[in-house]
Structure formats: C-alpha cells, structure tokens
Amino acid sequence: MKIVADDKIPYIRGVFEPYADITYLPGKAITAKEVKEADALLVRTRTRCDAALLAGSSVRMVATATIGTDHIDLPWCAAHGIKVVSAPGCNAGGVLQWVAAALARTVGEASPAGLTLGIVGIGHVGSLVEQYASAWGFRVLRSDPPRETAEKLGPADGYVPLDELAAHSDIVTFHVPLHAEGPHPTVHLAGERFFSALKPGATLFNSSRGGVVDEEQLKRAMASDRCACRIDTWENEPAIDRRLLDAALSATPHIAGYSEQGKANASAAVVAAAAKHFGLPPEGWYPTGVTQVGRRPISWAEMRATITDYFDIDGQSRTLKAAPEQFETLREEYIFRQEYF
Ligand SMILES: NC(=O)C1=CN([C@@H]2O[C@H](COP(=O)(O)OP(=O)(O)OC[C@H]3O[C@@H](n4cnc5c(N)ncnc54)[C@H](O)[C@@H]3O)[C@@H](O)[C@H]2O)C=CC1
Numbered sequence: 001m002k003i004v005a006d007d008k009i010p011y012i013r014g015v016f017e018p019y020a021d022i023t024y025l026p027g028k029a030i031t032a033k034e035v036k037e038a039d040a041l042l043v044r045t046r047t048r049c050d051a052a053l054l055a056g057s058s059v060r061m062v063a064t065a066t067i068g069t070d071h072i073d074l075p076w077c078a079a080h081g082i083k084v085v086s087a088p089g090c091n092a093g094g095v096l097q098w099v100a101a102a103l104a105r106t107v108g109e110a111s112p113a114g115l116t117l118g119i120v121g122i123g124h125v126g127s128l129v130e131q132y133a134s135a136w137g138f139r140v141l142r143s144d145p146p147r148e149t150a151e152k153l154g155p156a157d158g159y160v161p162l163d164e165l166a167a168h169s170d171i172v173t174f175h176v177p178l179h180a181e182g183p184h185p186t187v188h189l190a191g192e193r194f195f196s197a198l199k200p201g202a203t204l205f206n207s208s209r210g211g212v213v214d215e216e217q218l219k220r221a222m223a224s225d226r227c228a229c230r231i232d233t234w235e236n237e238p239a240i241d242r243r244l245l246d247a248a249l250s251a252t253p254h255i256a257g258y259s260e261q262g263k264a265n266a267s268a269a270v271v272a273a274a275a276k277h278f279g280l281p282p283e284g285w286y287p288t289g290v291t292q293v294g295r296r297p298i299s300w301a302e303m304r305a306t307i308t309d310y311f312d313i314d315g316q317s318r319t320l321k322a323a324p325e326q327f328e329t330l331r332e333e334y335i336f337r338q339e340y341f
C-alpha cells in the first residue's frame, strides 16, 4: 500500500510507516507523477485534487486535513470512485480564537451590548462564534439559506436574508465554504449587492475563503470609507492584493485555524480515514502531547484581557504587511497557538 502525504501535516510521521510505503512531499509538489501509483493521498489546502492530478492514477482515497474542500474536485472524484474525506469542524476552535481577537480589536473599549454581529454560515465555525458572541452581549443576526431551507428557520430564529443582515450589522463575519454550484453559491457572496446594502461604517471579517468576498468591491467600499475589514483568507493566495493588504485593519496569512488542537484534530481525522478505508490498525490514533481544551465560557472582559497572550493578531498583521511575499513561508513556519476557551 502506498500513501503520499503533505509534509506539513503535523504529527503523523511514523504512524503509517509500519503498514505502508509513505512519501512526504510539499503540498505543491504532489504532482500527477508522484501520485500515479499511490492508493491514498493525505493533503491540505495546497494540493489541487482534480483530473489533472488524479486521472490515470491508482488513488482510491483522498483525505484532507482541513475543513474546507474547495481544493478538491468532488464531482470528479465521485464519478471516478475516489473516496474523499475531510476533517469537519477540526479547527473551528482556532477560527473562533481568530474571530474573538478580531472582535476585541474592533470593539475596543466599547461594549458589545448594542452592537449587532452578522454571521454568514452557521455551521461548525459559525455556530461556535454565535454561541460566544451571544454570551458576550452582541445581538446576533444569522444568514444560512441552506440551513434555513432544510430546517425551516426564519426571522423568529434570528435568520434573515443576507441583504438584511448586511444592512443591520455593525460587524459581519463569513463562515461559509467556497462553492460555485447549487442554489446558494458563495463565490463573491459579498459582492456589489452586499456592499450596497452594508450598514455604513461596518467592519467585515473574512476567515472563510478568498473568493467569498469580491475584493474589488470591498476595496471600492473601503475607498469611500463605507466599511473596514479584517482578512485572513484572500483571493489568489499567496499572491495577495497589496492594496487590500495595506487597507485591512488586520491581515493574517490564512492562519485562523492554526491552533495546536485544530491541527491535531485534523491529523487524527486523516489518519482515521485512511486506516478505516484500508483496514489498517491506527484508526483511533491521536497525537500525544497535545493539550486538550474543554470548551469553556469566558467573559468578554477576560477574553479581551488575555487574547493577545495567545494570539497577537496585530503583531501577526504587522509581520504580513511588512513581508507579503513571505505569505506561504509565514504559514509554513507558524507556531501553532493554544486554544484556551
Ligand atoms: N481561515 C482558516 O484557517 C479556516 C477557514 N475555514 C473555512 O471556513 C468554512 C466554514 O467552516 P465550517 O463552519 O466548519 O463549515 P460547515 O460546513 O460546518 O458550515 C458551513 C455553513 O455554511 C452554510 N452555507 C453554505 N452556503 C451558504 C450561503 N450561500 N450563505 C450562507 N450560508 C451558507 C452551510 O449551510 C453551513 O451551515 C470552511 O468551508 C472553510 O472554507 C475553515 C477552517 C479554517
């Protein structure tokens, strides 16, 4: 059995070695030639898994150590009998920490009470953000048309159309997958219509995917002082837009989910997926030495007073702004932070 794995998936070295021939490569170096005779791929967002990579290969399973799957051509894999497994919710706690830091910087000395937070996408991340933001005193508006339809949710549950959320929110945070298909596509979900509806002076957070926000429209809205932004995920990473970078209140290199616990969960998920699929022993494996966090309530005051000790969003923003050409290196050399709530 042959596995090709991204060499930046942490903790997994040694786990499959007793059972499989495993090769570790940088995500971008996982090419058609390298995977031709592989049975399984363990990837991250940096390997595009589509016909160009997989056609004619012996790959039967792709496991991604990420929540997002937009780097994988899911229909093509399904049509060609390739099982795809992701790591749902693995690093939601890390993204919560990024949002908390961004909220702390945006709200400052003011009180969350009286401010409205619009959350777009109420899945693993969005619902966690909602839980903490509501407890901190924000009024929360939600938009998630797929859930609203499936679960018959509406204004009585705090679910509103995106335009309405935009018009009434002081801060809007996006937590949707990037997809172009189906009745509720998210490519440029924050586009011209969204920015026309947006409450003047609002701040937009994007820690979902570049492409969910139309950066040209965002820059236009910022140029006329209609909004501000804090951005973790960018169109065209790693070649990010320098004007947007300069204008953003916070700019981080797609590291919102980079907590030690999130990375460990992601690694455990891909190991479990491959072990299960191929009937190998390490199915219940989890990295040793990773501190477990029990999710706990934290007051707004405690969070504001402590968040910088764990995640210095301003410091990391200064680093990226000073050296945007290092975008990918900053990600690769990131010291995974600790979740503490
Ligand atoms: N910056 C980072 O480091 C990270 C980014 N992410 C991104 O965050 C995204 C969300 O993560 P999860 O909450 O775990 O995903 P999830 O799949 O649990 O939830 C996504 C939610 O978005 C909703 N949705 C889909 N289309 C929508 C639309 N047009 N409008 C409003 N809502 C819509 C879905 O119904 C679902 O409830 C991931 O797909 C990934 O792209 C995830 C982890 C880390």
Ligand SMILES: O=C(O)C(=O)[C@H](O)COP(=O)(O)O
Residues within 6 Å of the ligand: 044, 045, 046, 065, 066, 067, 068, 069, 091, 254, 256, 257, 258, 331
């Ligand atoms: O989980 C996701 O989805 C993310 O965006 C990840 O945090 C990005 O992880 P890497 O691909 O950089 O491992």
